[in-house]
Amino acid sequence: MYRYDEFDSAFVKQRVTQFRGQVARRLAGELSEDEFKPLRLMNGLYLQLHAYMLRVAIPYGTLSSRQMRKLAHIARTYDRGYGHFTTRQNIQYNWPKLEDVPEILEELAEVEMHAIQTSGNCIRNVTADHFAGASADEIEDPRIYAEIIRQWSSLHPEFSFLPRKFKIAITGAPNDRAAVRLHDIGLQLCRNDAGAVGFEVIVGGGQGRTPIIGTTIRKFLPKAHLLSYLEAILRVYNQLGRRDNLYKARIKILLQQTGAEAFARQVEEEWVHLKDGALTLPAEEIERIEAYFAPPAFEGLPPSDPAFDVRRFEDRDFARWVRSNVAAHKQSGYAIVSISLKPEGEAPGDASAAQMEAVADLAEAYSFDEVLVSHEQNLVLPHVKLSDLPKVWDKLVAFGLATPNIGLVSDIIACPGLDYCNLANARSIPVAQRISQRFRDLNRQHEIGDLKIKISGCINACGHHHVGHIGILGVDKKGEEFYQITLGGSADENAAIGKIVGPAFSYDDVVDAVDSIVDTYLGLRQDNEKFNDTYARVGITPFKEKLYAAA
Amino acid sequence: MPLLKDGQAIDDPWAALPETAPVQDGTTEPALDVDLIVTLDQWRAKREALLQRNGRLGLRLRSDQSPAEIASDLAHFDLIxxxxxxxxxxxxxxxxRLLRERHGFSGELRAVGNVLRDQLFFMLRCGFDSFEVASHESIAAWHAAISEVTVLYQPAGSGPATGGVLGGPLGRARAVAAE
Amino acid sequence: MPQNAKTPKAPALKAVTANRLREGDVVYLTGSGLWSPWLNQAAVSDDAAVQEALLQRAEADVAARKIVAPYLVELAEVDGILRPLSTREIIRAAGPTVRADYRTAPLVA
Structure with missing residues (x-):
């Protein structure tokens, strides 16, 4: 994985010193809250419902054991013993003190981490496929380019005050696990007819109150031009994006209002001037970064392992966990392990300091010192030997980290919601907790199969409800929490925005509603049809009839 | 409003043309030899008269007025x-950046309006070289603001050397040495 | 709102809430001008002028860098216990509802 050189270290340390000064000026009264707010936001520090909240970037979701241990240490020392992994591969601490934050940032800098650009109207932490470097379907490791973009976008002088926040996601695989069609810019590594590797550039996707699937404005962009093309897009957006209306300020609205073709033309016109200039990526620099992401020293192993097979045969719980939480690796004899942060009745994405340390230990012992964070709020050990899977599982079980529910009905994405967030209209986490309790029978979950439920506590859609197979949006009706349900959304390569099924449900009724939808699906599905396939075949009506019949 | 230029607080040698003022023909204010900053509307309305003056000309653009609109006239201005x-x-x-890097504007580029200490770093890097600042800010604080971060990842304008992927080994060495 | 629309609306009971500047903790302004984490210690009034005065006092503490972001929060008496009217403010007063040990304060009168 990427290691800071002295240049990166100097950058982050200077930034910590700068923020230390800003906090001191705030506490000394030289800065008012109005003046301080944008500065703290640029360092990921919010004032939330209960307290300050610090959002730490996990670039492209990759952590070393040392970094994970530091995150645990911060949770224990400066917070209440836990952290929350977000849908943008970041971690949030919900209770830091303002006066401690410079110290926290200093500690993070020691392990090459920071909170820069995790907030504000700038280019945010670049996200990537959480199976990067491990999955069999990958053309190249997307993190090479995510790192290059991280560097280019760090304190970019021109793009730190955009009309609105700006999110870039990148995937190296045709099976999209990074939701690239739902970002301001999505980059999909691809090959052209000549066999060269480059990027398909997708612009103007997003969720929020106006969910839109992104549009491809360039089918193939050679690697060398990645940054100049991004700069062209950002420059057009910075000048023309709307600044009069917060809700119309994202690039997706500009793209809609300009028209995709006209927008693409503007970008190309700007790019003519930038192409082949100072932003051209030298091949040797790409190679230099690539070297950091070189595959670890895999052993040559057979595709099966007797000990693993025996355990799987003898231990049904282990076998069930393997079925849902272990995915195929590109390297023979290895597997990708997903660690569920969605145990029954718990807050999705929360991990205690002890759990983080357990995962760090496992990564160090069994996964080449690497952990990945998924946008689905789970953790991943990307390179585990089949023969080590039983040991890994045993330890995960001991730390409450072995819930066998990846991709299943209780593997719910949920934003912090009204329990933590200033913007929320309704709670999200307790709804997720109650759904996971309702479906506590793991055999039933496995029988239901892949089903993605995503919950947002307000229209900003941090919980990705628009693209859940079942999406749940919390709304405030006369001071009461209600939940509007959508069906048929998807965040993958077949990205789709869900459709509203009907009137919203109360906090008490929403779990029954989800249960009813799942029942309807089970009654109607043919063979091994996935939820969205059944939904596409039968339409919304059967779901609606069952849902509102009793009422 | 104090003006910050080349690290110094200076008296602004420029005057703004009042909205209502007739462009002078030698008989009214402002005097012919005063360096004058005009708005885009004033420039468009009074272009010929303004060009008759002896003093230098500056142009003030709102944030919804792109310099691209007036690219062919830039040669007339010593300040934007x-x-x-x-x-x-x-x-x-x-x-x-467009003015500096695309249109080759080499005159004074002034930041006006809500210009804060903590944005100075970005402004400098984009090519601004003078800043109309609120009076309560001390010059020392402004100096601090531009020296807090010396490590730069991306080339912009004719700024200092860049490190990271776009600096290459040479650029990185230079950028670190510059600390 | 709609339910109350029929009957003449009683003046709303309000208290001032804010966050401590250094720590970020949720606090309520007390009658003695101190800031308490407990809502039941808050100075409460249904008189708009008094509420405004409380807010003024809070603004002075903003200037004194004790607290940030003060505002008036509406309260209601339920079974003799004074609690915030909105779900948001109930959660703000008592802590997240997601796990018992995350609760910051009991809701007591």
Whole structure:
């Protein structure tokens, strides 16, 4: 994985010193809250419902054991013993003190981490496929380019005050696990007819109150031009994006209002001037970064392992966990392990300091010192030997980290919601907790199969409800929490925005509603049809009839 | 409003042309030899008269007025002032870079409006070289603001050496040495 | 709102809430001008002028860098216990509802 050189270290340390000064000026009264707010936001520090909240970037979701241990240490020392992994591969601490934050940032800098650009109207932490470097379907490791973009976008002088926040996601695989069609810019590594590797550039996707699937404005962009093309897009957006209306300020609205073709033309016109200039990526620099992401020293192993097979045969719980939480690796004899942060009745994405340390230990012992964070709020050990899977599982079980529910009905994405967030209209986490309790029978979950439920506590859609197979949006009706349900959304390569099924449900009724939808699906599905396939075949009506019949 | 230029607080040698003022023909204010900053509307309305003057000309652009609109006239101006109506309106950063890097503007590029200490670093890097600042800020604080971060990842304008992927080994060495 | 629309609306009971500047903790302004984490210690009034005065006092503490972001929060008496009217403010007063040990304060009168 990427290691800071002295240049990166100097950058982050200077930034910590700068923020230390800003906090001191705030506490000394030289800065008012109005003046301080944008500065703290640029360092990921919010004032939330209960307290300050610090959002730490996990670039492209990759952590070393040392970094994970530091995150645990911060949770224990400066917070209440836990952290929350977000849908943008970041971690949030919900209770830091303002006066401690410079110290926290200093500690993070020691392990090459920071909170820069995790907030504000700038280019945010670049996200990537959480199976990067491990999955069999990958053309190249997307993190090479995510790192290059991280560097280019760090304190970019021109793009730190955009009309609105700006999110870039990148995937190296045709099976999209990074939701690239739902970002301001999505980059999909691809090959052209000549066999060269480059990027398909997708612009103007997003969720929020106006969910839109992104549009491809360039089918193939050679690697060398990645940054100049991004700069062209950002420059057009910075000048023309709307600044009069917060809700119309994202690039997706500009793209809609300009028209995709006209927008693409503007970008190309700007790019003519930038192409082949100072932003051209030298091949040797790409190679230099690539070297950091070189595959670890895999052993040559057979595709099966007797000990693993025996355990799987003898231990049904282990076998069930393997079925849902272990995915195929590109390297023979290895597997990708997903660690569920969605145990029954718990807050999705929360991990205690002890759990983080357990995962760090496992990564160090069994996964080449690497952990990945998924946008689905789970953790991943990307390179585990089949023969080590039983040991890994045993330890995960001991730390409450072995819930066998990846991709299943209780593997719910949920934003912090009204329990933590200033913007929320309704709670999200307790709804997720109650759904996971309702479906506590793991055999039933496995029988239901892949089903993605995503919950947002307000229209900003941090919980990705628009693209859940079942999406749940919390709304405030006369001071009461209600939940509007959508069906048929998807965040993958077949990205789709869900459709509203009907009137919203109360906090008490929403779990029954989800249960009813799942029942309807089970009654109607043919063979091994996935939820969205059944939904596409039968339409919304059967779901609606069952849902509102009793009422 | 104090003006910050080359690290010094200076008296502004420029005057703004009042909205209502007739462009002078030698008989009314402002005097013919005063260096004058005009708005885009004034320039468009009074272009010929303005060109008759002896003093230098400056142009003030709102954040919704792109310099591209007036690219062919840039040669007439020794100063361009770009407005930040709010510090969060970042359009002028792009305008500044376009003026410097595309249109070859080499005169004074002034940041006006809501110009705060903590944005100075970005402004400098985009090509601004003078800053109309609120009076309570001390010059020392402004110096601190531009020396806090010396490590730069991306080339912009004719700024200092860049490190990271775009600096290459040479650029990185230079950027670190510059600390 | 709609339910109350029929009957003449009683003046709303309000208290001032804010966050401590250094720590970020949720606090309520007390009658003695101190800031308490407990809502039941808050100075409460249904008189708009008094509420405004409380807010003024809070603004002075903003200037004194004790607290940030003060505002008036509406309260209601339920079974003799004074609690915030909105779900948001109930959660703000008592802590997240997601796990018992995350609760910051009991809701007591």
């Amino acid at each position: 002032a770009l407005e930040f109506p709010k510090f969060t309106d970042g359009r002028a950063y792009s305008y500044a």
